[in-house]
Amino acid sequence: MTVFHRNETRQPLPDALRGGVIAIGNFDGVHRGHQSVLSRALDEAQARGVPALVLTFEPHPRSVFRPDQPVFRLTPAPLKARLLEGMGFSAVIEYPFDRTFSEITASDFIRTVLMEWLHASHVVTGFDFHFGKGREGGPAFLMAAGGENGFGVTLVDAFRDENASVISSSHIRAMLASGDVVGAAGLLGYRYTVAAEVIGGKKLGRTLGYPTANMRLPPEVELRNGIYAVRFRRPDGSLYDAVASFGKRPTVTSNGEALLETFLFDFSGDLYGEVSSVSFFGHLRDELKFDGLESLVVQMKQDDAEARALLAGVRPLGEIDRQIAF
Template sequence: MHCWTDLAEVPRGFGPSVVTIGNFDGVHRGHREVLTRMVADARAAGTRAVVVTFDPHPRDLHQPDRAPQLLTGVTDRLQLLAETGLDAVLVQPYTWEFARQSAETFVRRFLVEGLRAVTVVVGRDVRFGWQNEGDLTTMLELGERFGFAVEVIDDVTPAPEAGTPRRWSSTWVRELLGAGRVAEAAQILGRPHRMRGVVVRGDARGRDLGFPTANMAGDSAGMIPADGVYAGWLTRTGGRAASSRMPAAISIGTNPTFDGAVRRVEAYVLDRDDLDLYDDEVLLEFVELLRPTMRFDSLEELVATMTDDVAKARVALGV
């Protein structure tokens, strides 16, 4: 899959293409259903399938106080988009200069001249251009003027047996993660929720207690679930050597037993006290909530509970 971060990087004469526009945060099952179908249609028509997405999220610019916690960083978003079979993704930097374009200018420059779109796939609530001046009617009118078809997609909802008419959405995933319901979030994502970041030095209390942990840097990508202890997986993705998935117990919270004030994400790889992960990039995947964060009256009680956490993590992960 080609990945461009500027319209100028798109090769001259690229296309013709089928294009869709969106943030695609999390690349959940609804996103993938639409994209997989789009890719199949593009293949049948002998065209390229392309996504135009944005970094940062537009609300970071327009409404920073209401900007959502992103489920995935750009690295994971691109990996997940690539899995749908797309030919290319344009990650457009979302700047004031870009945002101030008129709806017509955006369509002409990016979709028509840049990507040579023959079909543009949009939802009924599509908005684009300065101050969201463009909507579905605008896109249909511009399609007629510039010679591309507009395919309108409806919201994708779970199968009837799931018992809910609610559409797949990134907002729904955020609600579940905010409540610690990572197993339910995985049902919408089609995979475990993930975080990616560099391992930094912590207080080394875990090592002293017999459970050495990898502490994630504060700027790690991916929404942090609710405080608690989770069963999950850790994969070293960068640094001295990549590794296979390793089972882990992941703790999120402020370490109340030690009167901590800083919220941290740290992972203990089961049965491993020989790992040196400092300064390496790792991927964490959250499978199941084991318990909420608690304050303990003694170190003995804490260690006993951590030992129980590890046992429960083994069961949850099947290791």
């Protein structure tokens, strides 16, 4: 799959990708609601015999307008592209979003992006999609523009879960902030996953018999501190059941930075420098401060056993989950 980054969106689109079906949206999380839009685009592209592309925006518009309050991204751009590739899209266009772009009119967006650059034959988006300066372009505007410029438009209604609630990225973020990774997975359609480089640490875990792969997540990540049953995937695709701690390690430090520390079951080797991913299957307990290392190790053994038991019975939630966590 081709991913067009910020500087590449100013170059002509390859001929093989012109005239495709374009799914438009931020799609942070690629959750089940997003998947209903994305699947409709894939079906439309297959029926027409043309490529299916995703047009998304980087960075997240909210982070541009409120740089002091960066958005907790459920799926940073590389992970989002990986999920979209798994769904079957031919290309992802990460269009540069900045204040200058936010000032272009809805008509100019249609003309310069959809027509002159993408040569869109059909556009699929959510029923509440707005675009252009002051959000002047809405569903009616898009439908009219399609009629005038010769591209079709499909607007997809809000997707509701089994409780008839609309699925949203903000709701999923709130679930993760409370530690409810199981509930979040139900809305995402796959286990919440992070990816980062494995970095060096103080190697205390190794002296305790629990060497860990340490990762530094973006500061805006609002995952609840605690112990989790997880799966760890290396760049070569190998997958390991594991138990992970996310937090500031209050037993061994008084002012540590938040780290994700993962103990891989049945593994020995060097992981430093690898960009790996961790998928979350269950929150076992909150982060605690112990009286000393001995009581910490006793609890770690219990966490180890509980994580193994939980992971022994898991099954994929769907094809995306199978690709990233199984």
